[in-house]
Amino acid sequence: MTTLHRSKQKQTKPDHKGLHTRNLHKxxxxxxSLEESYPPLAPYVKTNAHGNLSIEFADPLAVKSLNAALLKRHYNIIDWDIPQGALCPPIPGRVDYIHYIAELLGVGEPTTALANAQTKITLLDIGTGANGIYPLxxxxxxxxxxxxxxxNTASLExxxxxxxxxxxxKGCFTLRTQHDRNHIFDGIIQAGEFFDVSVCNPPFHASLDEALKGSQRKLSNLARNRGEQAATPPTLNFGGLEAELWYKGGERMFLKKLIKESQVFSTQCRWFTCLVSKIDNVKPAKKLxxxxxxxxxxxxxxxxxxxxxxxxAWTFI
Structure with missing residues (x-):
């Protein structure tokens, strides 16, 4: 089906309720338009049961193509790709994190990147992964x-x-290797260096087995929404290398480590921030x-x- 014909069909309904008001994907x-900007997406776009154009979100290749199309059309990033097994992030949610951080820092609407560059905001992304999505x-x-x-050096490559x-x-985004998995900020934040904010999307599973079960739940939920039965055996939905998806002790232990080490660098970062996926981990993290x-x-x-x-988000300054 051509783009011309598809343009006459119903567009995706606003199913991203609650996204930040600045979010282009709300x-x-x-x-x-995405197919026009990024033709490799076209084979994955189908009309769903509701008569709207969509993709199969349980298909990692379809999600990766959608991401590449979104990044190219809306953010002028070309040739975005990730290796097999790497975490493929949902762009709208990642964009939201950046907008909320901008508000935390008191940064106004993103009228133009050049205008905002004059504020010289510096951001540190802990565990940028193979996708590098937050700095991008x-x-x-x-x-x-x-x-x-x-x-992971392969991710950084x-x-x-x-x-x-x-x-x-090239003058905006630089990379650093953490050589000691027992540290987070140590070895990355250099002497005399200061960041306005650090961001982090922590590994939220405690093991590979737990990650696989989480993936199966996602597949089951997606299938249930389509009135189908989930495929088995489970696969790692959206990919995810070891350091990206699981950490010994899970999200709670990673948060504990992140928070403790943030105190050591308390004068070198204005705001420390981290995503927390499990509500039960919020209270103990705040207490610490x-x-x-x-x-x-x-x-x-x-x-x-x-x-x-x-x-x-927390600050010692």
């Missing part, structure tokens, strides 16, 4: 200066290739943050449909 996806968006939306860190293919990012002497702790809710994710 009204859904314009698939004809922060650079393109707000013109911030970003550093992405990771323990992939992000480096994305930067190479987008020359405007206050115990370590933070002067301000904030819990920011992000909503996408029925899903609620929280940003925990």
């Amino acid at each position: 009204l859904g996806y314009d698939f004809p 968006l922060a650079c393109q939306i707000y013109g911030w200066y970003c550093v992405g860190s990771d323990i 992939n992000v480096a290739s994305i930067i190479t293919n987008n020359p405007k990012l 943050i206050r115990k370590l002497g933070a002067i301000d702790v904030r819990e920011i809710e992000m909503k996408q449909g029925n899903k609620i994710t929280r940003i925990l």
